[in-house]
Amino acid sequence: MVTWQEDEAGVLRLPSGRLVRGRGLRLPLPGGPIPEFALYLLGEAPPETPWPARWVRWRDFWLPADRAAFRAALVEALDRAGDERVELACAGGIGRTGTALACLAVLDGVPADRAVAYVRAGYLPAAVETPWQRRFVTRFGAS
Numbered sequence: 001m002v003t004w005q006e007d008e009a010g011v012l013r014l015p016s017g018r019l020v021r022g023r024g025l026r027l028p029l030p031g032g033p034i035p036e037f038a039l040y041l042l043g044e045a046p047p048e049t050p051w052p053a054r055w056v057r058w059r060d061f062w063l064p065a066d067r068a069a070f071r072a073a074l075v076e077a078l079d080r081a082g083d084e085r086v087e088l089a090c091a092g093g094i095g096r097t098g099t100a101l102a103c104l105a106v107l108d109g110v111p112a113d114r115a116v117a118y119v120r121a122g123y124l125p126a127a128v129e130t131p132w133q134r135r136f137v138t139r140f141g142a143s
Contacts, residue, residue: 012123014108018081022101024093036084039077041096058096098127102137112141
């Protein structure tokens with residue numbers, strides 16, 4: 001199994017044991033292994049990378065423009081995280097990345113009403129910035 005190290009900055013352990021890295025693209029690429037797949041959550045197309053990536057259009061502080069495409073991208077990321085190094089990233093690594101990690105945790109078995117707390121405890125205390133992002137996570141489990 002190829003994966004991140006749990007003690008690496010920004011790495012979240014999901015209930016299944018899969019490890020996913022969250023990060024902000026405004027920051028330099030962390031040292032160590034590079035992603036084998038990335039999901040970028042940005043208002044504009046992300047920069048080119050040497051690894052495969054998928055882009056979900058998502059303006060800063062808002063919600064994904066296409067929720068069905070977002071869900072499909074998360075399902076792919078979760079599947080790939082079983083044996084690949086997967087990262088989720090937005091510009092700052094807090095709001096959109098935290099929201100996506102919380103939704104990923106829901107797909108992996110965390111109850112939707114506890115997913116934000118799960119991500120804040122395991123990834124970043126400030127993750128999921130806005131009230132509508134928190135509400136989106138809570139409702140994500142029902143959709």
